[in-house]
Amino acid sequence: MKFASEFRDPALAKGLLSAIAGQVDKIGASMDQPILIMEICGGHTHSIFRYGLDKLIHPAVSFVHGPGCPVCVLPMARVDEAVALAERPEVIFCTFGDALRVPGHRKSLMQARAAGADVRIVYSPLDALELARCAPTREVVFFGLGFETTTPSTALSVQQAAREGLTNFSIFCNHITVPEPIKVLLDDTDMRLDGFIGPGHVSMVIGVHPYDFIARDYAKPIVVAGFEPTDLLQAALMVLTQIAEGRAEVENQYSRVVPEHGNPVSLAAMADVYERRPSFEWRGLGEIDASGLRLRDRYRAFDAEEKFAVGYGAGAKPRVVPEAEGCACGAVMTGRIKPTACPQFGKGCTPDMPLGALMVSSEGACAAYWHYGGARPVPAG
């Protein structure tokens, strides 16, 4: 490890690593009985691999990668629905680049585009809104993706569209929330998790209190963290310190960006535009109660599912959702196995020929292992 060049503050990183070792000794953890810390956010997973934190940290601490990559947790049926929307001749389908290459049953959005569908990559829902203004005879559908970090942006865009009276703009809403799947993992008696590193930028929007149940009801520590390597080491140390001292609390390592109660304007816009769906399907986790958002009745005209009768929308056909054969996306997504344990990893599934979103999204765990893992199988020949 090129310690000095990789870390802006190598002395700080070294200090944190030895403090971590001290707490591990206090807890009495070993390689056979490691402490399992789940980092929920896919951005954290990438940071951990980019800086090799999984190798630098005491061997009795293991990072478990959580379901915090919004493209990865989309079931294939949702990708199929996105493709079906994109294939409508009147539609301009706008998506973040991350979702372009995610495979559906028939095809990915990229393949749909190659076959003539009008699929455009946008950086922001505001750009989709501008497209709708520029192309009044077309239907602009924005692929609303993401956790609480990106939800306010679509909420504010819908409010803006409503103010302007735009009638050719709608959202295919796949916004999901972080706390609910964590509860599912904690209720799973097969899962052993000792603590959590909480997502920084999600928490900037929702604050730290939505995680209170993790400490209160499940007696597990959770520390909200930033994305720099020393942030993550500091957060791991804070989790371990809580365990060593027999505490379980919600702590905020990233208070320089995360306010305790979140961002009030974002929260107000989300509350105005969205309501919880009774349930929403997650790849690898199945239907989870109240884990997805949809547009409220007063914004129904901007809901692509209602407008085009797809997905959960009124009049939509029931969906069948078998996943690709031989892939272990669900097990990887929920931290049950490491990506390299998937039989397809590096064989049937690579970034160029992905079977699952985890291999293509910039936040997916399989992509992180592939790019930085060193565990990549040496290609034959």
Place this chain on the structure above:
Amino acid sequence: MCLGIPGQIIGIADEARLMAMAEVSGVRRAVNVACVASGPLTDLVGRWVLIHVGFAMSVIDAEEAERTLQALRDLGQVQEAMDAMAESENALAAAR
């Protein structure tokens, strides 16, 4: 998509729509500042903000901005955001 990128507010783009001009890693683009504006938009000029998919979500200080940019550069996320902005510009230019 989930990681914000720091940018500096350099002017006002569209007061009524709460849009400001930001400079992100040398590239200019209009961003929505509804979530960080507590007074007149001109108060934001010169400040650093964390921008998520075109929306300023948090005001940060210059040092935090620099550190975050470095971390995002290491993760390849700066290039990704820049590419996405450029693609978006192309999509819009074709429609205008």
